[in-house]
Every structure is written in structure tokens, then in C-alpha cells.
Amino acid sequence: MEFWYTEKHTNDVKFSIRVDKQLASIDSEFQRIDVFESPAFGTFLTLDGYMMLTEKDEFIYHEMIVHPAMAVHPNPENILVIGGGDGGALRELAKYPGVKTLDIVEIDKLVVDVCKKWLPQTACGFDDSRVRVFYQDGLKYVRSCIDKYDIIIVDSTDPFGPGEGLFTKEFYGNCFKALKEDGIMVNQHESPFYPKDAEAMQRAHKRITESFGICRVYQAHIPTYPSGHWLFGFASKKYHPVRDLKVRKWKALDLKTHYYNTNLHAGSFALPNYVEEILRNV
Ligand code: SAM
Numbered sequence: 001m002e003f004w005y006t007e008k009h010t011n012d013v014k015f016s017i018r019v020d021k022q023l024a025s026i027d028s029e030f031q032r033i034d035v036f037e038s039p040a041f042g043t044f045l046t047l048d049g050y051m052m053l054t055e056k057d058e059f060i061y062h063e064m065i066v067h068p069a070m071a072v073h074p075n076p077e078n079i080l081v082i083g084g085g086d087g088g089a090l091r092e093l094a095k096y097p098g099v100k101t102l103d104i105v106e107i108d109k110l111v112v113d114v115c116k117k118w119l120p121q122t123a124c125g126f127d128d129s130r131v132r133v134f135y136q137d138g139l140k141y142v143r144s145c146i147d148k149y150d151i152i153i154v155d156s157t158d159p160f161g162p163g164e165g166l167f168t169k170e171f172y173g174n175c176f177k178a179l180k181e182d183g184i185m186v187n188q189h190e191s192p193f194y195p196k197d198a199e200a201m202q203r204a205h206k207r208i209t210e211s212f213g214i215c216r217v218y219q220a221h222i223p224t225y226p227s228g229h230w231l232f233g234f235a236s237k238k239y240h241p242v243r244d245l246k247v248r249k250w251k252a253l254d255l256k257t258h259y260y261n262t263n264l265h266a267g268s269f270a271l272p273n274y275v276e277e278i279l280r281n282v
Pocket of ligand 1: 052053082085105137156158161163164165188
């Protein structure tokens with residue numbers, strides 16, 4: 001008998017992965033947490049029935065949510081991750097010797113515990129000595145931060161359930177205040193392809209442009225997310241995401257990445273016409 005994990009991407013589209021076994025299923029205070037083992041994508045984590053990450057393709061998401069901003073900011077020392085309880089973003093950030101503090105605000109401690117048990121390849125990000133973990137709502141956390149961070153990475157769930165507040169105008173405004181004068185915020189920006197996702201993406205982009213002077217969107221191909229076409233937001237007070245890319249400095253760090261490189265960085269900000277159009281119409 002075959003078992004399949006199936007996720008509804010639209011009323012007319014479903015995405016399925018053959019599963020060998022279910023490793024965990026827990027109801028936390030905030031969401032249902034499931035972990036599965038699959039032949040094609042290895043171990044994968046879902047929250048409330050939505051794909052968060054798989055062992056095989058998480059490198060794309062985590063490298064792309066971290067390295068573009070790190071390669072643009074001239075001296076990123078104090079970093080905040082909001083969400084990101086799997087530890088993948090922390091793992092990428094911990095590769096930088098110049099980082100001094102790595103704060104993470106995750107609402108659900110159980111996500112972290114489950115990832116430490118079943119997804120050590122991402123949860124190893126928590127092992128770095130610069131990491132400080134705060135278990136609370138990111139929306140509330142940023143309200144009290146002023147002029148504190150060089151980079152904020154918003155590695156949230158989708159804009160419903162516990163993640164809803166992380167797509168609001170209030171949240172983006174508070175991230176702006178929490179950043180230093182040349183700070184950068186990066187957020188997972190949903191997919192542009194299916195109309196419902198594109199609307200959420202457009203709404204988020206509009207709200208970000210209300211707080212930040214420089215707002216760009218970049219893309220990556222992530223096989224297990226709806227449509228496979230995924231966007232990230234780059235919101236900045238001072239630096240341009242392509243013109244201020246420090247190619248030689250980043251290459252000199254000699255970091256091991258499997259997806260990101262500085263050629264791809266520049267290309268990822270070149271968007272298809274239909275995405276440009278959605279963003280123009282905010
Ligand atoms: N890569 C993922 C994706 O977009 O599919 C996101 C991964 S990460 C597991 C998302 C995390 O955000 C979850 O662990 C969730 O608990 C956390 N989260 C959701 N809402 C939050 C909030 N308001 N404050 C802090 N963390 C939150």
C-alpha cells in the first residue's frame with residue numbers, strides 16, 4: 001500500500017509526495033506539526049498541512065533568504081531572524097565570521113524541538129554560540145526594538161494563523177524602526193503564480209513600500225512550494241540590492257553554498273514581466 005502526502009495548492013491543483021512513514025504529528029498551542037520521511041525529498045516538515053521545508057531542497061530557500069542581504073550590507077553584525085524555527089536561516093547566517101549577535105524570535109518552541117530531533121541538518125543552526133533564542137510573537141518582539149539590527153530576516157509561515165501578523169503594515173513599520181540607519185529587511189514573499197498567492201504577495205509588497213524607501217523582489221526556484229516559483233522581498237534603508245552587491249568581498253569569504261552565488265544574485269532580481277506587472281499595480 002502506498003502513502004502520499006498531499007497539499008492543496010489551489011481548488012484545482014494538488015501536489016503530492018510519496019511518503020515512507022510519518023515520523024511525528026503534534027498539536028502545539030499554535031499549529032499542527034508533522035514530519036514525514038519520503039524517498040524523493042527525504043525528511044520534511046509541514047505546519048498545519050503546509051510544506052515548510054524538505055531535506056532535499058531546503059538549501060535553496062535558506063541560502064536565498066540569507067545571502068543576498070549579507071552580500072549587500074557592508075558590515076552585518078547584529079542580525080534578527082523572525083520565525084525560522086527549523087534553524088536553516090541561522091545555519092546560513094552562522095557561516096559569517098563577522099556576525100556578532102544572532103537573535104531569533106520563534107513563536108512555537110515545539111517547532112524547534114521537533115526540528116532538533118528530526119531535521120538536524122537545519123536545526124544545527126541553533127548550535128552557534130552567537131545565537132540567542134526568544135520564544136515569543138515576532139510582531140510583539142519588534143515593537144520594543146529601536147535602531148538595533150543590521151539585518152532582519154522574516155522567515156515566517158504564510159499570512160494566516162500565527163504568521164498573519166508578520167504581513168501587516170504595523171509589523172513592517174516596526175521592523176523599519178528596529179533596523180539601524182542602513183538596515184535591510186528580507187522576507188519570504190510567497191509565490192506570484194497562482195492568483196490567491198499573488199494577491200497576498202502584492203498586499204505584502206504594498207505594505208512594505210509604505211515603510212521602506214528601497215523595495216525590490218527577487219526569485220528562486222523551490223520545487224516543493226506552490227508552483228515552484230518563489231519570491232523574497234528585499235527592503236532597505238540605504239543599499240541597493242544589485243548596485244551595492246559586494247562581489248569581491250563576498251567571494252573572499254569563501255563560504256560554501258550550493259545554490260547562491262554572486263552572478264545568480266544579480267539575476268535573481270530580474271523578474272518575469274508578469275511579476276513586474278503585479279508589483280507595479282500595488
Ligand atoms: N520556510 C518556511 C515556509 O515559508 O514555508 C518557513 C519556515 S519556519 C518553520 C516558519 C516559522 O515561523 C514557524 O516555525 C512558525 O512557528 C514561525 N512563526 C509563525 N508566526 C510567528 C510569529 N508571529 N512570531 C514568530 N514566529 C512565528
